[in-house]
Amino acid sequence: MALARRSSNLLKPLSTASSSSFLHRRPFSTDDTTTITVETSVPFTGHNCEPPSRSVDTTPKELMSFFTDMALMRRMEIAADSLYKSKLIRGFCHLYDGQEAVCIGMEAAITKKDCIITAYRDHCIFLGRGGTLLESFAELMGRQAGCSRGKGGSMHFYKKDACFFGGHGIVGAQVPLGCGLAFAQKYRKEDHVTFAMYGDGAANQGQLFEALNMAALWDLPAILVCENNHYGMGTAEWRAAKSPAYYKRGDYVPGLKVDGMDAFAVKQACKFAKEHALKNGPIILEMDTYRYHGHSMSDPGSTYRTRDEISGVRQERDPIERLRKLILAHDLATEKELKDIEKQARKEVDEAIAQAKESPMPDESELFTNVYRKGFGVESFGADRKELRATLP
Amino acid sequence: MERDVRVCVMGEDVGHYGGSYKVTKGLAEKYGDLRVLDTPIAENSFTGMGIGAAMTGLRPIIEGMNMGFLLLAFNQISNNCGMLHYTSGGQFKIPVVIRGPGGVGRQLGAEHSQRLESYFQSIPGIQMVACSTPYNAKGLMKAAIRSDNPVILFEHVLLYNLKERIPDEEYVLNLEEAEMVRPGEHVTILTYSRMRYHVMQAAKTLVNKGYDPEVIDIRSLKPFDLYTIGNSIKKTHRVLIVEECMRTGGIGASLTAAITENFHDYLDAPIMCLSSQDVPTPYAGTLEEWTVVQPPQIVAAVEQLCR
Numbered sequence: 013m014a015l016a017r018r019s020s021n022l023l024k025p026l027s028t029a030s031s032s033s034f035l036h037r038r039p040f041s042t043d044d045t046t047t048i049t050v051e052t053s054v055p056f057t058g059h060n061c062e063p064p065s066r067s068v069d070t071t072p073k074e075l076m077s078f079f080t081d082m083a084l085m086r087r088m089e090i091a092a093d094s095l096y097k098s099k100l101i102r103g104f105c106h107l108y109d110g111q112e113a114v115c116i117g118m119e120a121a122i123t124k125k126d127c128i129i130t131a132y133r134d135h136c137i138f139l140g141r142g143g144t145l146l147e148s149f150a151e152l153m154g155r156q157a158g159c160s161r162g163k164g165g166s167m168h169f170y171k172k173d174a175c176f177f178g179g180h181g182i183v184g185a186q187v188p189l190g191c192g193l194a195f196a197q198k199y200r201k202e203d204h205v206t207f208a209m210y211g212d213g214a215a216n217q218g219q220l221f222e223a224l225n226m227a228a229l230w231d232l233p234a235i236l237v238c239e240n241n242h243y244g245m246g247t248a249e250w251r252a253a254k255s256p257a258y259y260k261r262g263d264y265v266p267g268l269k270v271d272g273m274d275a276f277a278v279k280q281a282c283k284f285a286k287e288h289a290l291k292n293g294p295i296i297l298e299m300d301t302y303r304y305h306g307h308s309m310s311d312p313g314s315t316y317r318t319r320d321e322i323s324g325v326r327q328e329r330d331p332i333e334r335l336r337k338l339i340l341a342h343d344l345a346t347e348k349e350l351k352d353i354e355k356q357a358r359k360e361v362d363e364a365i366a367q368a369k370e371s372p373m374p375d376e377s378e379l380f381t382n383v384y385r386k387g388f389g390v391e392s393f394g395a396d397r398k399e400l401r402a403t404l405p
Numbered sequence: 406m407e408r409d410v411r412v413c414v415m416g417e418d419v420g421h422y423g424g425s426y427k428v429t430k431g432l433a434e435k436y437g438d439l440r441v442l443d444t445p446i447a448e449n450s451f452t453g454m455g456i457g458a459a460m461t462g463l464r465p466i467i468e469g470m471n472m473g474f475l476l477l478a479f480n481q482i483s484n485n486c487g488m489l490h491y492t493s494g495g496q497f498k499i500p501v502v503i504r505g506p507g508g509v510g511r512q513l514g515a516e517h518s519q520r521l522e523s524y525f526q527s528i529p530g531i532q533m534v535a536c537s538t539p540y541n542a543k544g545l546m547k548a549a550i551r552s553d554n555p556v557i558l559f560e561h562v563l564l565y566n567l568k569e570r571i572p573d574e575e576y577v578l579n580l581e582e583a584e585m586v587r588p589g590e591h592v593t594i595l596t597y598s599r600m601r602y603h604v605m606q607a608a609k610t611l612v613n614k615g616y617d618p619e620v621i622d623i624r625s626l627k628p629f630d631l632y633t634i635g636n637s638i639k640k641t642h643r644v645l646i647v648e649e650c651m652r653t654g655g656i657g658a659s660l661t662a663a664i665t666e667n668f669h670d671y672l673d674a675p676i677m678c679l680s681s682q683d684v685p686t687p688y689a690g691t692l693e694e695w696t697v698v699q700p701p702q703i704v705a706a707v708e709q710l711c712r
Contacts, residue, residue: 180485185480189453
């Protein structure tokens with residue numbers, strides 16, 4: 013990528029970048045807020061809308077923070093893999109490595125007052141919303157320090173104060189919930205939007221179309237984000253969907269197809285979508301992304317796709333590698349500094365795991381807490397004036 | 406709705422049409438289309454929408470035009486409505502009220518005459534109440550709206566036309582409390598919803614025959630008001646459950662188990678449970694009558710119990 017000089021803007025696609033095209037280093041400190049213009053890897057494809065431009069403005073600070081955050085997320089997922097294999101995490105564990113660019117790019121475009129709701133591949137999105145590594149690992153291991161007090165597990169991460177609504181196990185059920193969040197935002201006349209995320213497998217659920225119809229009918233600020241990693245568990249998208257162009261499925265609802273491995277493309281698309289949703293109602297974003305792990309930890313991930321395919325994507329489209337090349341090309345950091353960041357991420361993750369292991373299992377009394385909210389119903393009053401209270405056996 | 410701006414209604418034909426049983430008549434004119442939302446026919450999704458809105462703090466009342474249609478929304482009711490408070494470790498509360506008419510009507514056919522109390526009763530995290538009179542309908546509805554728990558309010562198709570003088574003022578009834586309809590000495594008859602009227606009819610006959618039944622409208626289907634029920638059993642030592650629910654796995658079956666577990670020592674006779682037959686409700690009038698429990702059957706059961 014060429015630097016944005018004041019005189020000319022030479023923008024080349026990333027794949028042709030080479031460090032020999034630069035004549036001298038321009039050291040930027042990571043706190044520098046000069047604008048760098050980056051071009052997305054592929055142009056956006058729009059359906060019923062004018063796609064946004066390929067040029068995305070960013071700053072060195074943002075680039076470095078993207079890299080750091082993505083490295084942390086990648087490390088967390090790999091660590092969760094080994095924790096699962098050593099039986100500290102049980103049940104279902106769906107890992108997000110490969111797809112980090114989607115949540116990083118999204119967070120960069122929105123505020124913590126915009127709502128996000130997703131399915132069960134939620135660890136990194138939780139982190140992106142401000143969740144800590146300790147809360148993550150403790151929840152995965154079922155400990156008290158977890159974000160849901162150990163009672164939710166891998167598929168039920170929530171963070172109410174950051175408007176992260178989880179964390180849902182049943183495929184597709186979170187999309188009507190997401191439209192409900194958007195409904196509440198419209199009801200309260202807020203200036204925020206809701207991102208309801210789902211996968212290519214869930215895209216075939218009927219409730220999505222029902223929810224989309226209602227969102228479009230009432231102009232709800234809902235953005236439906238399809239994280240298309242091309243496999244619904246073991247079924248490739250072409251075997252499950254007659255038309256895998258998920259961004260076109262809205263028909264009258266506009267859609268945008270985005271390269272989900274490019275954090276800047278995601279950021280641009282989400283910004284565009286937020287503006288659109290606040291004015292015109294729902295929009296569908298299809299993020300073309302990929303997961304390196306299988307569907308979950310019980311799936312090796314290689315029975316329905318070849319290892320060559322996985323390593324091919326890892327070589328050509330990995331989001332962290334793309335950022336690394338960008339950073340090196342702009343001379344924002346050296347190779348060694350980037351390696352140090354990754355080492356630091358590893359260290360943080362290891363520390364969090366150690367801390368999480370020390371957290372105790374939930375107390376027995378927790379079995380019955382939070383089933384109902386503050387006990388039962390209301391005291392009776394009024395014309396009857398009776399104050400009988402029922403007690404459970 | 407006047408008291409709390411967060412309360413809203415959503416359902417099919419609740420707004421401009423006024424509700425298929427006129428329950429929400431006049432509300433849309435007063436509060437607008439967004440607060441009284443006419444939804445398309447998408448039960449699963451609008452129930453999900455209501456639950457999502459509740460997660461942010463709104464208090465929606467979701468109407469199923471007929472309780473049977475809520476089967477389509479079962480996933481949302483069970484997994485999201487009932488469980489979110491628990492799986493989020495207490496972060497989110499779901500103060501929804503899911504209501505609608507159910508029960509056997511006048512020859513409405515099998516699919517529109519379903520009794521779904523039994524299907525919902527195992528869902529952890531929800532409360533179920535059944536109203537039976539205009540008085541308790543108002544009180545229970547207000548209580549359900551004010552409750553921070555998800556409440557399923559079972560109404561009955563044939564009870565919408567009842568007229569009764571009720572206080573104009575605000576009153577709220579306890580959601581977990583049963584109602585003593587007629588105190589007595591010989592036998593405890595537990596019932597709810599429309600069967601209350603059949604029981605009261607039978608009670609007249611029983612009184613003429615010299616029996617003194619105690620009739621309790623249990624109202625709270627989940628959890629059971631074992632306090633009131635227990636006190637009654639300790640007095641009469643005989644129990645008859647009369648319900649409109651299906652026999653297999655119905656409310657009566659659960660109630661029988663609960664009573665046996667807790668009050669076995671106080672029983673002089675095995676618990677009798679009269680429920681409707683395990684059949685889809687037929688269309689023909691005579692067959693439909695035989696599907697539900699009728700007063701003569703109640704009288705016969707009491708006589709057998711008190712022998």
